[in-house]
Amino acid sequence: MNRGRLGTVVVVVASVALVLLVTADLLRPSPAPPTRVATALVRKGTVRVVARAAGTLVPVNQQNASFRQAGQLVEVDVRVGDHVQAGQVLARIDPGPLQDALRQAQARLQQDQSTLDNTVNGNAVQTARHNLDAAQTQLQHTVAETTLAVQEDAATVLQDQRFLANDQTTLRRDQAVLARDQSNLNRDQAHMASDLNALQQDQARLASANAQLAGDQGQLARDQGQQQKDQGQLQHDQQAQQHDCAVAPSGPACAADRQHVSQDNARVNQDQNQINQDQDRVSQDQREVALVQGQVSQDNARLQADQASLSVDTPRVVQDQTLVAQDVQKVQQDQGKLLSDQEKASADQVGGPKEVAAAQAQVTAARDALTQQTTNRATTIAGEQAVVAGDDAAVNNAGQNLSETVLTAPSDGTVASVNGAVGESVTANGGVTTPQAPGSVAPQPNPSGAGTAPAGGIPPASGGPATASAFVVLSDVQSLQVVAMIGEHDAARMEPSQSATVSVDALPGVRLPAAVLAVGPNGTVLQNVTNYLATLVLQQGDHRLKAGMTASAQVVVTELHDVLQIPNAAIEHLGGATYVTVVGSDGTERRTAIQTGQAGDTTTEITAGLRAGDRVLLPQPPPPAQGDLAYAGA
Structure with a gap:
């Protein structure tokens, strides 16, 4: 049992160790890849310079058709x-006015032909004598009428002057009467103002006197009341004295009563004196009031008299003013009539001699006509024949104009x-013309409304051909050319027969071969840049092309074949010298001076310093970030 458990533990520990080793290997950063450099092979090829231009497709042939009338x-x-x-x-215009002009020319021809016939066949001398007699009679009538008109004008002006003088005299007289009456009215108004002022002053004095009288009468009444009071006290004290002295003649009460009675008598006497003074003042106030009332009455009487005078003077002044206004109007009317008649007289003095001179001119003309008929008949006939010839030419011209409808x-x-x-x-646009593109009869494109200039600085042409307002424009839509605007730098390098490639904005992906036909000799300043017109012939057509489409052209202005060349990006310029970095087969790099020839759009010709098969260093892209390397290694 123990031995089995030990084996199991050993297996588990070994497994864990293996997992840790694999994990550590996976998490270890991978080594950085070897550095690779971008190079270019030095070899023979083509160096090409291309000029770019924007233009418009235009028809090779175009005709303007316009009415000449x-x-x-x-x-x-x-x-x-x-x-x-x-x-x-194509179209017609209303022939009516030109038909009328033709009929008028024919009528004038017929009339002048009739005059010529009369001169050749008629009695023109007798007619000229009659015309002279009539002109002389008219001259006599004109002289008589002119003289009579001048005399009548003088009489009328003199009469107007007399009327004006009389009316001016009447005006001055009425103005004098108005001035006198106005002076009287002003004087009466001044008297009335003075009398009214005096009345107001006297009325103010009367009011003051009445106020003073009322005040003094009030004071008198008060003093009389005080006297009555003091007499009553006197009577009371006398009664007390009689009583007290009867009881005790030598007593203090009797003595005091006698003193009181004496004082009361003094006060009563004093009150009487004051009353006497008050009565004097009241009498004086009454006299003043009566005096002022008399003056106010006199003022009122004078004021009534002034008003009576004003009631007479005011209507008189109004009447005088009306008369003066009427006189002024009449004088103005007289002056206007006099001026009008004087102008008529001046006009007759100027116009009369003119009418006489005109009548004399008629006599002179009639006399000359008679002389011409009698002495210059042949010359007259020749002149009238010339007039008839001119009329005939006018009829032909009118007929031509009618046909041009x-x-x-x-x-x-x-x-x-x-x-x-x-x-x-x-x-009438008989003079409509179309400016032609360089080296072609194709019309120039319209430069107005040009769009934004492209990178080359050449603004694209816009619209169709640059034509005047012709009624109908006919184009050959089967044959198209490109007319483009090019900058002065490219114009100096562009020549006829140079190959080109044309692309059309409306047909993406379509590139058509073309060739330069011609470059215009005169430039046009557009957006502060001098540009020239160039015409390119399409060497291949397309049924989808239409006049007016916007086209872009790439013209090969310089092209060298089978020359040693490298990319332009490999060349460095330092201190006036030209260098490249040559990369050896072992990866070593060395800077090498070179000599260059023609510089193209993407490559440059090498004339010395490099051999075919060499490799030159190109600008390197930035190195990847460290995180990118780790990710790539993972």
């Missing part, structure tokens, strides 16, 4: 996308745009 559209026979043939009717296709093509509908008005 303005008018209202009555017929539009094509739609965008229709294929038309040369001479096919019908717009026809100048060549075969597909309708790219129609700028108008029936009922709208069109202008």
Whole structure:
């Protein structure tokens, strides 16, 4: 039993030890992998420089068709996308106005032809004599009427001046009367104001006098009451004296009573004196009141007289003011009529001689016409023949204009745009032209509304061809070219026949071979960058391509074949020298100076310092983190 238990323990301990060893091995960090460096093989290949440009697909051939006459559209026979043939009717405008112009030109020709016929066959000399007589008679009438008008104007102005002078005299007289009456009214108003002020002062004095009288009368009443009281005390003390002295004449009571009676008599006498003074003051106050009342009565009488004067002066002034206002209005009317008549007289003085001069001119013209008919007949006939010839040319021109109300296709093509509908008005656009792309008859793309410039700094062209507002644009949709904007740096390196690759935004993954046709000689500043137009010919077509699509071109401007080359990333520039790091077969590294030739977009030509088969060091990626190494080892 013990031996079996011991064996079991040994087995368990061995198992635990094995598990611990395996676990420790798994948790031990794995050794770092050997360092690997990125290198490139020096070998012969192609060094290429590519210029990139954004542009637009445009038709190789395009024609503008516009009306040479303005008018209202009555017929539009094509739609965008229709294929038309040369001479096919595209649209018509209303021929009515031009038909009227043709009829007018024909009528003018007929009239001038009739004049010529009359000159050649009619009695023009006699007619010219009659015209001269009529002109001379009209001159006489004009002179007489002008003279009469001037005389009548002078008489009217003189009469207006007399009327004005009389009315001004009346105005001055009425103004003088108004001034006198106004002065009287002002004086009466001043008297009334003074008398009213005096009345108010006297009324104030009367009120003061009445108040003083009332006060003094009150004081008199009080003093009289005090006297009655003192007399009553006197009577009481006298009765006491009689009683006390009758009982004991020599006694103290009698003596005191006699003293009281004496004092009471003194007080009664004093009260009487005060009453006498009060009565004097009351009498004086009554006299003052009577005096002031008399003055107030006088003031009221003067005030009534002033009011009576004002009642007479005020209506008189109002009447005078009305008369003056009427006089002023009449004077103004006279002045207005005088001014109007003077202006008429001035106008007649100026216009009369003009009318006479015009009549004299008519006489002169009639006399010249008679002279021309009598002495210059041949010259007159030649001049009228020239007028008839001009009229004939005008009729032909009107007929040509009428024929231009019908717009026809100048060549075969597909309708790219129609700028108008029936009922709208069109202008005469006979001078519409299309600027052409370099080296081609294809139209230039419209630079307006250019989008954001790409990395190369060349803004993409937008829209379709840059044309004026032609009524109908015909395009050859089967033949397309690329017209692109390129920067001045690439323009200096781009030449005809250089190969290119064109991609179209609308067709992802499609790359079409192309070649440079031409680069424009003149640049255009766009967003502070000078750009040039370049035309590229597509060497392969696609039925999905349409004019106006945005295209991107990659043009190979420089290409060297079978030259020793390395990636641009391997080259270092230090202190004006060029170096690479050469990695030996044993992994050793050494910095080596080199000489370079043409630098391409991704590789550079090596002319000295390296041999085919060498390996050069490329920039190394950053080393992985320690945790990443442990995880990779696990």
